[in-house]
Amino acid sequence: MEPVYLTFVFVLAIFLGFELISKVPSTLHTPLMSGSNAISGITLIGAIASLKCDNLTFAAVLGTAAVAFATVNVVGGYMVTNRMLEMFKKKNKNEGGPR
Amino acid sequence: MNPLFINFIYIISAALFIFGLKMLSSPATARRGNLLSSLGMLIAIIITLMNAGLDYKWIFLGILIGSGIGAFVAIRVEMTSMPEMVALFNGFGGISSLLLAWAEYHQNRELSVFIAIVAFLSAFIGGVTFSGSMVAFGKLSGKITQKAVVFKGQHIINAVILSTALAAAGIFCITPASGFGYVLFALILLVALGFGVTSTIPIGGADMPVVISLLNSYSGIAACAAGFVISNNILIVAGALVGASGIILTNIMCKAMNRSLANVLFSGFGSTTAVQAGDGPQGEVRPASAEDVYYILEAADSVAFVPGYGLAVAQAQHAVKELGDLLEANDTEVSYAIHPVAGRMPGHMNVLLAEANVPYDQLVEMDDINPRMDSVDVCVVIGANDVVNPAALDNESSPIYGMPIIETHRAKTVIVLKRSMNPGFAGIQNALFFAENARMYFGDAKASIQALVAEFKND
Numbered sequence: 033m034e035p036v037y038l039t040f041v042f043v044l045a046i047f048l049g050f051e052l053i054s055k056v057p058s059t060l061h062t063p064l065m066s067g068s069n070a071i072s073g074i075t076l077i078g079a080i081a082s083l084k085c086d087n088l089t090f091a092a093v094l095g096t097a098a099v100a101f102a103t104v105n106v107v108g109g110y111m112v113t114n115r116m117l118e119m120f121k122k123k124n125k126n127e128g129g130p131r
Numbered sequence: 132m133n134p135l136f137i138n139f140i141y142i143i144s145a146a147l148f149i150f151g152l153k154m155l156s157s158p159a160t161a162r163r164g165n166l167l168s169s170l171g172m173l174i175a176i177i178i179t180l181m182n183a184g185l186d187y188k189w190i191f192l193g194i195l196i197g198s199g200i201g202a203f204v205a206i207r208v209e210m211t212s213m214p215e216m217v218a219l220f221n222g223f224g225g226i227s228s229l230l231l232a233w234a235e236y237h238q239n240r241e242l243s244v245f246i247a248i249v250a251f252l253s254a255f256i257g258g259v260t261f262s263g264s265m266v267a268f269g270k271l272s273g274k275i276t277q278k279a280v281v282f283k284g285q286h287i288i289n290a291v292i293l294s295t296a297l298a299a300a301g302i303f304c305i306t307p308a309s310g311f312g313y314v315l316f317a318l319i320l321l322v323a324l325g326f327g328v329t330s331t332i333p334i335g336g337a338d339m340p341v342v343i344s345l346l347n348s349y350s351g352i353a354a355c356a357a358g359f360v361i362s363n364n365i366l367i368v369a370g371a372l373v374g375a376s377g378i379i380l381t382n383i384m385c386k387a388m389n390r391s392l393a394n395v396l397f398s399g400f401g402s403t404t405a406v407q408a409g410d411g412p413q414g415e416v417r418p419a420s421a422e423d424v425y426y427i428l429e430a431a432d433s434v435a436f437v438p439g440y441g442l443a444v445a446q447a448q449h450a451v452k453e454l455g456d457l458l459e460a461n462d463t464e465v466s467y468a469i470h471p472v473a474g475r476m477p478g479h480m481n482v483l484l485a486e487a488n489v490p491y492d493q494l495v496e497m498d499d500i501n502p503r504m505d506s507v508d509v510c511v512v513i514g515a516n517d518v519v520n521p522a523a524l525d526n527e528s529s530p531i532y533g534m535p536i537i538e539t540h541r542a543k544t545v546i547v548l549k550r551s552m553n554p555g556f557a558g559i560q561n562a563l564f565f566a567e568n569a570r571m572y573f574g575d576a577k578a579s580i581q582a583l584v585a586e587f588k589n590d
Contacts, residue, residue, distance in 0.1 A: 035245045038359055038367060045368040049375025052149065055156040058471055059494050061380060061478030064155055065217050065347055067165055068376045070172070071148055072224040072350045074369035077141075078231050078361050079193070080179045082238070085186045091238040092186060096193040098230035101223040103197020104204070106176075109220055110169040111205035116213075116482055117162040123490040 063116045070109025076102035132181040140178040141365040147171025148369055152376075158491045175365055210486040211443045214476040218267040218343055224350035224373075225260025228253050228357040229320065235360055236316060240308040246360060247304040251319060253356035255296060258323025259330070260349040266331040267342050271475055277336030286397065289329055296322045334396065337440070337517070337556035339475045341384045341395045348377020380477050387471035387497075389523075389533040414565035416552070419572050421579070424546055425586035427570070431508035431544075433464040435500060437537050438480045439473045441514015441549075445576035451513065452487035454580050457587040466493050468500040468510075468537050470518040501538050510539040512547045512563075514576050516555030521562050531557050545569040548576050 056064050079098035087095065148171050154164025180190070208216045232253035236242065242250060269275040296319055303315040334342050351373025358366025385392050419427075428434060436451060455465045467489060469480045481494050500507075512519050519539045522529040539545045540563050547564060549571060554560050563569055572579055 034362060035359075038362060038364070041364055042355060042359075042367050042371055045371035046375050048149065049152075049372040050379065052152045052372070053376040053379045055153075057156065057158075058383070058469070058478060058496055059481045059491055060155055060158060060161055061383075062213055062217075062476060062482045063161060063165070063478070064376060065343065065380065065477060066213070066220070067151070067155065067168065068347060068351065068373040069217060069220040069224060071168065071369050072221075072347075072354050072373040073227070074172070074175070074366050075224065075227045075231055075354045075357050077175050077179045078357055078363055078366050079227060079234075080176070080185065080190050081182055081361065081363070082231060082234050083186045083189045084184050086184070087186060087238060091234045092189050094230050094234035094237060096189045098227045098234060099190055099193025100197040100200075101227035101230065103194050104201040104223050105220050105227070106172055106201065107198040108201030108205040108216075110165065110172070111202060112208060112213075112216065113165045114162065114169075115205065116210070116485070117158075117165055119210075119482070119485040119488070120158040120161065120491050121485070121488065122159070123492055 059120075063113050063120075066109055066116065067113040070106055070113060073102045073105030073109060076106055132178075132183065134182075137178050137182065138364065141175060141363075144171040144175040144365055145368045147174070148372060152372060210483055211446060212272070213482060214339065214343060214474070214479060215268050215271040217476060218264050218271055218346065221343065221346040221350045222261045222264030222268065225257040225264060225346075225353050227257070228350070228353035229257030229261065229323070231357045232257065232360050233316075233320070236307070240312070242307040244304055247307045248300075249356050249359035250307075251300045251303060251316075253353055253360055254316070255300070255319055255323045256349055256356060257353040258320055259327040260346055260353055262324040262327030263331040263342075263349070264327075264346050266328055267339060267346060270336060271339060279335035279338075280332045285329070285333060289326065292322055292326045292329065296326065330396065335556065336475070337472070338388075338395050340472050340477050340479075341381055341388075341392070343476050344377050344380035344384055345392075346377070348374050348381060351375075351377055384472055384477060387535060389531075389535065416564055417570050419546065419570035421572070421582040421586055423570065424572050425583055425590075427509060427544055427546065428458060428463070428511075428583065429461065429587075429590075431458075431463055433466075433507050434458055434509045434511060435466050435468045435495070435507050435539075435542070437468050437470070437510055437512045437515055437519060437539055438484070439470075439513065439515025439518060440475060440479075441576055443474055443479065443483055443514075445514060447513065447577040447580055448483040448487040448489075450577050450580040450584065452484070452489050453584050454587070455489065455493075457584060461587075466495045466500070468495050468497065470497050470515070470537050473515060473518055497535060497537050504538050504541040507542040508544065510542040510545045512539055512545060513580075514548065516549075516561055517557045517559075519561070519563055520555075520557075520559070521566075522559065526562075529559060531559065539563065540566050540568070543568060546572055548572050548574070548579050550575065
């Protein structure tokens with residue numbers, strides 16, 4: 033039953049993703065990509081959960097590498113997206129205009 | 132902590148990711164959306180750390196290294212280098228899914244057929260994403276040639292690689308616990324890494340927006356597959372969102388070039404057509420000096436800048452904004468018309484102009500500017516070529532025929548900033564340069580614009 037249930041979640045999430053992403057304007061496509069990079073760092077969750085105390089050493093090394101790479105994505109992805117989105121501004125309010 | 136409770140908390144994280152993406156639908160709310168999404172991630176990480184029996188020394192070692200590198204890159208990267216960075220991060224997402232699947236398999240080899248299949252998918256897609264992204268990174272950062280590298284029998288080699296992988300996967304899924312199964316798994320990893328290289332190397336520089344989008348989608352799908360391996364919903368949901376995002380962007384990019392995905396991936400576009408560069412429209416070019424251009428701009432009521440990859444190369448975004456401000460002070464209506472595939476990744480030009488403080492309400496999409504192009508006094512094309520080539524509309528024999536373009540030739544005057552008369556990526560000459568209403572303003576984009584700024588200031 034488990035595979036069926038997981039696939040069910042997967043299919044719904046794909047449809048939801050299509051709905052959400054198709055509303056993102058092309059202006060924001062680069063932040064969308066870097067932001068979704070950060071979200072794909074979600075493997076961090078799996079990697080953390082895989083690092084159990086009773087692991088074989090080699091599995092622990094693999095898991096640690098997975099944690100490190102995924103963290104680069106999460107931290108780097110969110111930070112750079114924030115940096116970019118900060119730059120998107122509306123026209124400045126002081127309507128006096130430039131001299 | 133109770134695993135059931137942990138899974139409930141994951142639902143909150145998933146909801147925050149979804150809200151975050153929803154708020155990306157407008158530049159006004161996008162930043163808060165990103166913060167919400169990162170909050171979701173933080174909650175998920177903290178609750179995962181509360182699992183029983185975790186080996187924290189390894190976890191914190193990994194997190195420490197990862198956050199150090201991630202933060203360093205995020206702070207230091209130039210906006211012009213965003214495509215490289217996104218390519219690199221796509222690759223990291225892929226390799227972490229590969230490593231996760233490998234670690235799980237190494238720890239416990241008794242896999243059911245279903246788990247074996249998803250473990251294979253996670254490792255294979257992860258591997259392709261990683262090596263493909265490294266090639267894309269190399270191309271975008273100029274470490275390897277941006278040209279399409281095509282070699283004889285490319286498709287045959289790819290087909291052989293792919294069928295090897297599938298055959299190995301088939302046997303692996305039946306006997307994952309045996310020693311032979313482990314050898315096959317290792318073989319699959321190697322094949323995946325090789326396939327990433329051979330499938331990305333034949334794709335040329337200007338097709339990179341498609342490739343990055345596609346790899347973005349792969350990295351999500353790999354995370355999804357990893358979620359199936361460890362039966363974790365949050366990985367599946369988040370991976371599926373990223374996968375869907377990548378697919379949509381890929382589709383938009385392909386449409387904006389009027390080419391199928393297969394054509395982008397397999398044709399080696401730009402390497403074969405370059406041969407006939409001498410053909411095509413010929414005629415008299417009307418060069419203009421900084422002073423000429425200044426008088427044209429000075430008299431204009433509306434000006435639309437059309438940026439392309441050349442703007443990024445010349446780092447001219449700040450100079451353009453300065454010129455835009457001077458024009459506005461002169462009561463000229465200024466806008467920036469942006470083609471979906473301008474630059475090296477989706478939305479590349481928008482980010483550069485935002486960096487230079489251009490307000491986002493002045494950034495206009497192709498479909499918005501084209502209907503009112505006839506009323507635009509002056510179009511200033513900066514480092515763009517194929518995306519303004521009228522051959523896409525009227526020349527059926529042209530390789531870019533059918534591609535939607537920004538129809539600058541319909542403006543009253545077009546000023547084209549260009550280094551030389553060299554053709555663009557598609558290797559074809561541009562009839563726009565010989566048009567009656569076009570003036571060529573030769574030189575480095577940044578220096579040329581600065582010269583115009585100086586003209587305005589002297590006045």
